[in-house]
Amino acid sequence: MDSKLIKQIYYHAQTQPYKEALIIDGQSYTYKDIVDSLQTMATTLQSNAGIEKQHIHYVNNASTTIACIETDSVYEQIILWLYSLQQGLTPIMYHRNMHEHYRAELLRLLETIHIPSNVDFGVLTSGTTGMPKPLWRSESSWIDFFDEQNKVFHIDSSTKMFLHGSFSFTGNTNMILALLWAGATIVTSDKMQPKRWLSHIENYQCSHMYLLPTKLRLLIRFGRNTIDTISYIIAGSQTVDEALITSLQTIYPKMEFILYYGASELNYITYCSGHEWLRYPNTVGKPFDSVQVDIIDESIYVTTDYGICNIELPYTVGDKGYWESGYLMFKGRSGDVVNKGGYKVGILSLENTLQNLPSIDEVAVIAVPDDIRGEEVAAFIVPKQGFTVSDIGNHIHKYVPNMEQPKYIQLLEQLPLTDCSKVDKNLLKEWYNNK
Template identity: 50%
Template sequence: MTIIERLQQHKDLEPHKMALIVDDIQYTYGELYDAILSVGINNTSRIVNLTQSKKTLNTKILLIQELSFVEQLTQWLGALHKGNIPMVCHNEMDTAYVDELARVIAYEGVPPLADFGVLTSGTTGQPKPLWRREISWRDFFDIQNDIFHTNKDTKIFLQGSFSFTGVSNMVIASLWAGGTVVTTSSLRPSRWMQLIEEYNVDHIYALPTKLRLLVRHCKSKLSSIKYIIAGSQVLDRQLMEQLQHICPDMEFILYYGASELNYITYCTGKEWLAREGTVGRPFPTVKIAENDNVIYVTTNYRIEGIPNTYTVNDCGYIDSDG
């Protein structure tokens, strides 16, 4: 079942179930699916035509330059539905860089099985395009949702552009499960807390930098939060203890991943505190090996154009417990 077919199934079974809340605007699964079907290519998107394609000669790369989260999401899904290949540009990318990105893509082409593109964050230079098949996310959703305790009753809060792989993956995985995504364009932690309390949110997905902002500005308990999902590499004990104080019923789920490889390992907050610095154990179906302190990952859920076993040159070791 494709992502679009799954959303159609949710629409058919529970059309009035809340799918997406963006500030004060709410979208049911019925409304979200109808919005996807009605999406057209507008003048904020840059079209890169491909001369060779796995589908038709008319397949287009769609560089989505919308700043609105709803538009980013619906245009991305709408392009998938129409058989085009979408990629959401980061909000801060200027016209000159988008032009250069389009030129590079037109010159290099895309892998023959690619369904969509993602951009690296750009923390080590200019953002670079990576290409994925839909199944590289879709077939892992049930695995990650089980680890993250995400299901049809989940209400997850996150904040950020759909262009960032972690955000887009978590949003689509939550919709795949039939849950509710709550987000905002606001950078104010007070607004985040207002939405969390108003909609009785039970999951938070956030980078540690945003969790630190939440801690700094939170003056009351967020008692509805059951899980906080975050990257494990840049957390610290003080932040985890502060978050546990304001979310007393919360369990941490910490992960390590890479844009090229999807999710790799995970652990709970208690496990991290017991063995500070660990990135946990591999996700089901993912295999880890170490050679000269370099970590190699074997997974089917990777970008196009790299081998089954791959390294992003992260260093580490495997302890006696694996």
């Protein structure tokens, strides 16, 4: 494959060979190191040895050879993905700790599924509602948008960004490749240890952070000192609240918050600043220059050149919204409700309400079976320090409408996260069923 991304990385290796491309738990890899690794892998392939034999499972589809990559090491994930792309294969990254049943189903699907001829790689959905599903992309559907998104996110060759999580998370895949495209530096960790992340952010004087709000809340919990090197924090906008923005501003006093709305099927759709979000709570901002957004029957429809292959435009993922003063306001996803005997409780709306209570640090809401109403609300809550379950119950009764109050509440020290940094609601349902 004549990959523009691979050419760009080779260009950086020639023009700035000793520029740090990746710093993972203190281990530094330059752009030259990345190219050397890719060339070494091409050599070891001829000798039937090397890490690709341990971590790549090849699936022969009628249209292409799919390289299914599975490893916990972020560096190996990136190198194996780039290597597969360079070899003209179709890479797809497995989520870590993916259920064996889902892995077997996915393999059978990959053997028989029709893959469009213009596909260069696949990505997996997060799997928060079942088996992760493959989506197929051309390289240009991301590469040709990098300059626009990097301009909005203030990313250039001087950027040093901390992010965390698997390369399999579509947001991380896109952001890591966009940083390599710009010749920037990525700082990350293979560990789920927020104190270690804070140390890396401070020690390497990171200028940017890219984390979902679930992980930003962990940094707040463990942060003790202000860090004034951070200029920009980039995060998804749907699960942000005022307390989160205010707390982050205290720890990172020089930062500008950039919130975005996007979808794996589409790419980035809209963005706004933290100040704009505070002015219009629950906004997901205004569209990127090359993206058109329309509201049809309350659903958000997107027209873009940067979606998955063979997508029918305009496209909707089922999200609901409306316009207010030129800003797109997000109302949640169609069907993401608890039906309590005919009374519909919006899960996102209830989570936002609970998140803003003074006794709650983090919260996740799920629908659970109920013999009388059909469904009920269960809330899993991380309390703020010093607050008890009684305090939380009092606040819920005071501020949450009676029909929306959770029937079941469980306190946790930390919400479980998927490999994609989203709350693992499948696991929460298992916990509820096993209670």
